[in-house]
Structure formats: C-alpha cells, structure tokens
Amino acid sequence: MNLINICLTALLTENVVLTKFLGICPFIGTSKKRSNAIYMGISVMLVVTLSSIITWCLYKYLLVPTETEYLKTVLFILVIASLVQLLEILLKKYLNKIHQVLGLYLPLITTNCAVLGIVLLNITNNYSFVEMLVYSISSSLGFTFVIYLFSSMREKIDKNDIPASFKGHPIALLTAAIMALLFARYL
Amino acid sequence: MIGILIITLTALILGIVLVVVDNKINKTNPKEEEYLKRLPGYNCGACGYGSCAGMAKEMLKNLEAYKKCRPLRGEKLEELEKYIKNN
Numbered sequence: 001m002n003l004i005n006i007c008l009t010a011l012l013t014e015n016v017v018l019t020k021f022l023g024i025c026p027f028i029g030t031s032k033k034r035s036n037a038i039y040m041g042i043s044v045m046l047v048v049t050l051s052s053i054i055t056w057c058l059y060k061y062l063l064v065p066t067e068t069e070y071l072k073t074v075l076f077i078l079v080i081a082s083l084v085q086l087l088e089i090l091l092k093k094y095l096n097k098i099h100q101v102l103g104l105y106l107p108l109i110t111t112n113c114a115v116l117g118i119v120l121l122n123i124t125n126n127y128s129f130v131e132m133l134v135y136s137i138s139s140s141l142g143f144t145f146v147i148y149l150f151s152s153m154r155e156k157i158d159k160n161d162i163p164a165s166f167k168g169h170p171i172a173l174l175t176a177a178i179m180a181l182l183f184a185r186y187l
Numbered sequence: 188m189i190g191i192l193i194i195t196l197t198a199l200i201l202g203i204v205l206v207v208v209d210n211k212i213n214k215t216n217p218k219e220e221e222y223l224k225r226l227p228g229y230n231c232g233a234c235g236y237g238s239c240a241g242m243a244k245e246m247l248k249n250l251e252a253y254k255k256c257r258p259l260r261g262e263k264l265e266e267l268e269k270y271i272k273n274n
Contacts (some may be wrong), residue, residue: 020228063193063194066189066193068189068190068191073196078197079197079201080202082202086205089205089212090208093212
C-alpha cells in the first residue's frame with residue numbers, strides 16, 4: 001500500500017516538474033517535438049534510476065558508517081556526471097541519431113536539478129531500497145509523462161494562429177503555467 | 188581525513204570506468220582523423236556522405252571517395268593526395 005502511495009504521489013500529485021519545479025530546462029528546451037521529448041524522458045529515466053541505486057548504496061554503506069554524510073552533494077554530483085558521460089558515449093556510438101537530436105541537452109542532464117533532486121529526496125525521505133527504487137522510477141516516469149504531454153500540446157499550438165508576440169517560448173511558458181495549476185489542483 | 192579518501196577513491200573508480208568504456212567503444216582508426224584534418228571541413232554534404240566526418244569514414248572503405256568532394260581544390264587537394272600516396 002505504501003509503495004502504491006509513493007508511486008502515485010511521485011507520478012501525479014507531487015510531480016517533479018509541475019509541483020516541485022525541478023528540471024524546467026529540458027522541460028522547455030526539448031519539448032518542441034514529441035519524439036525529442038520521449039528521447040529526453042527515457043535518457044533522464046535511465047540516469048535517475050541508475051544514479052539513485054548507486055548513490056543510495058554509497059550513502060548507506062559508505063557515508064553513514066564513516067560519518068561523512070556532509071559529502072553527499074559532491075559525491076552524488078560526481079556519480080550523476082559520470083553516468084551522463086557514460087550515456088553520452090554509448091548514445092554517440094550506438095544511437096547517433098538521438099545523440100544529434102538531443103544535442104547540448106544531453107550533457108545538460110548532469111545539471112538537471114530533477115536528477116539531483118530525486119537522488120537527494122531519496123535520502124531525506126529515508127526510503128528503504130525498494131521504496132527508493134519505486135520513488136525514483138515513478139518520479140522520472142512522471143517527468144517523461146509531463147514532458148510528453150507538454151510537447152504534444154506545443155505541437156498542436158504551433159499549428160494554430162497565435163499573436164506574433166506570443167509565438168514560441170511565451171505561449172509555451174503560459175501553457176506550462178496552466179498545466180502546473182492543474183497539477184496543483186487549483187483549477 | 189576519511190572524507191578526502193572517499194571522494195578521491197570514488198572519483199578514481201568512476202574515472203577508470205569512463206576511460207575504459209570509452210577506449211573499448213570509440214576505437215577510431217587514426218587514419219580517419221588524418222583524412223578529416225585534410226578535408227575542407229565545410230560539411231556541405233555535396234559528396235553524399237552527409238558531412239566531412241562521413242566522408243572520412245567512407246574513405247577507409249573506398250580510397251577514391253575523396254574525388255566526390257566538390258570544395259576540395261588546389262593546395263588542400265594536393266596535400267590529401269600526397270598523404271594518401273605516402274601511406
């Protein structure tokens with residue numbers, strides 16, 4: 001029951017992008033096309049899940065026994081950055097098309113605050129291993145879900161007749177604001 | 188003290204993993220880079236291989252491919268032909 005609770009909260013009511021406002025940069029940057037959004041979502045999911053597992057283990061079995069918990073930010077960023085680098089090397093070799101489409105936004109996953117946010121929340125919420133796994137997968141799934149939703153909306157919006165001053169990013173930001181209101185149950 | 192050790196060791200392990208993976212995966216032929224250096228670098232795609240990097244890759248299979256490069260003229264062309272002859 002607790003696991004389902006964690007999963008649904010992370011996925012919808014406490015969505016990383018729309019209620020915690022983490023990871024806005026790729027949310028706006030790579031949501032012009034649905035395919036880009038999906039690629040970005042899957043890359044973030046991979047990085048989040050792997051880095052959550054590694055950092056949780058590092059924290060529990062290395063930092064806590066040696067009483068060096070204050071090192072967690074530095075250590076976690078190190079792990080995330082290396083994982084992103086690894087993903088970039090692999091994508092460049094095997095899925096070069098995705099590598100070209102995502103471009104600069106791929107290395108920028110390193111500083112995607114959604115990743116560091118989820119990883120740090122795993123620690124502050126004191127999750128067990130299974131809870132941590134569920135939380136990180138469903139949070140990143142929430143990110144993918146929202147970015148996909150947003151990109152399909154943007155594709156439709158671009159086809160419509162909108163005032164020149166609202167074209168491009170302004171209307172995207174307005175859409176994001178309305179989505180955030182919906183997710184916070186204000187509308 | 189132990190903090191320094193933990194950070195250093197983790198960074199060392201991560202660095203080793205990254206370097207090993209990169210070396211295993213990106214085994215580029217050194218010749219490919221040499222070809223790329225001597226191509227014009229406009230990435231115009233007129234040759235049909237998409238970019239100069241694509242052309243350099245193709246030249247590994249087919250040495251004559253550089254003749255399809257349109258902007259390659261004069262000194263640069265001579266330089267490339269000289270390199271091909273000497274290797």
